[in-house]
Amino acid sequence: MKPKLLFIISLILCLMFSVKSYSQLTGTVVSISGTVKNALTKEPLTVYVVAYTEDGKKVNAARSNASDNGYYSLTGLKPGAKYKIVIEQPRYLKETYELYVPYTTKYTEYSKDFALIPFSQGTAIPLPVPPFELKKTKLRFGIESFLEPFVREFVSNKNATFEIICYPDAPGEPTENLKLTEERAKSLMSYFISKGVEPERIKIKGNSSTDPQNPPPVEKRAKGKRYIGTTYIKILNS
Known part of the structure; x- marks a missing residue:
């Protein structure tokens, strides 16, 4: 190794040590x-x-x-x-x-x-990030971190039961919307089961019409900001 490179590495290490030591000494x-x-x-x-x-x-x-x-x-x-x-x-x-x-x-x-996030009987909690892509039923990449608090609570609290409620992305054919949302709810149910939550503690519900509490916007959204039907975790027993 060249002397110049050794000098640079030594200087960096000395600076790091000095900052650490000084911060400890000065509190x-x-x-x-x-x-x-x-x-x-x-x-x-x-x-x-x-x-x-x-x-x-x-x-x-x-x-x-x-x-x-x-x-x-x-x-x-x-x-x-x-x-x-x-x-x-x-x-x-x-x-x-x-x-x-x-x-x-x-x-x-x-x-x-x-x-x-409140966790009490009767509370319907909307997931802050849509767990699905537009018109898809497979869980989107990275959603695990947003589901982790629910997994932790449901695994540790064996008395808790809940319902997964999914709404479609847009008005349309009721039969198709119901099928889409039921498949989404089943995907989420399978995820919770894979993490150790007993299936008998989970109910699912699809819907043929959009969410009345959070309906699709009337005005066109900016590019890349698509409306995705809301998914709720409703606490049946806590």
Whole structure:
């Protein structure tokens, strides 16, 4: 290896070590703040926001304030570390956010808003991202991350039962729409079963007409922004 290249590598390593050491010596602190709200009603919530290290050690906790738009501020994080920011609240799905804090010698504040999904009997929860492409019945690539909170809850809570409700993408032939939406619901049911949810705890429902709560837009959408029929997870028993 050429001497010049060795010098550059050594210099980079020294700089990295210096930043890490300096941040430890000066006690550089990093914070994360934002709001916590009900994902459906947008109502601000009062909950505990807790930070854990990678190995599960509790670092600090903060309480959001419903009277202050659900605002929270969690401090005590350190540069060069990875954290899990966790919110566990009765009657809501557990929320987890992973945060990596790069090495720094300056005070840094990250921003993260949380929208907690209510989990109570009778609640119909619209999936925030359509799990299907237009007129398709196969689950779209990457939807697993949006379904993970539901999987986690249904696997751990053996008493919970739910119904998958799918709506078509557009008005059309009722028979075809019903077939499309039933196949979509079956695809989601198969996914939950593959993750360990017992089939007897799942009901499915297709529809021949579009969602009355979230109908297709009257005006033409921008290119690439297609309307996809809504999919709901309705909690029958929690």
